[in-house]
Amino acid sequence: MIEWIISILLLIGGGFILVGSIGLVKMPDFFMRLHGPTKATTLGMALLLIAAMIFLSTTQIGLSVKEILISLFLLLTAPISGYMMIKSAIHHKLDSIERTTGKDNIEDDV
Numbered sequence: 001m002i003e004w005i006i007s008i009l010l011l012i013g014g015g016f017i018l019v020g021s022i023g024l025v026k027m028p029d030f031f032m033r034l035h036g037p038t039k040a041t042t043l044g045m046a047l048l049l050i051a052a053m054i055f056l057s058t059t060q061i062g063l064s065v066k067e068i069l070i071s072l073f074l075l076l077t078a079p080i081s082g083y084m085m086i087k088s089a090i091h092h093k094l095d096s097i098e099r100t101t102g103k104d105n106i107e108d109d110v
Helices: 002-026 035-059 065-091
Strands: none
Touching: 002 035, 035 065
8 A cells, every 4th residue: 555655646746847847848938937846846856755755664664854854955945946036037127928027908908
């Protein structure tokens, strides 16, 4: 039963990482591209690390501290680095598509 749980976690985590990587390549501008690595890939890595913790706790004695530390580091640094990249892009006035800015064309509707 444990092997099934580990396999499911690995498949779902790999799927999230794949979707995040595809989003990084396919999205039209920097602001949209940033969501792939910071959201989906972080969740995928968390699932992979949970699977590793379950596997190592069943094959070894005790809980694996390395995976817990990696998870904490990843969950703390990914949002902060994404925030810093967005702030830098806004500061440098990086071009974006109209859908990303959130501005509606009110003049066209009137």
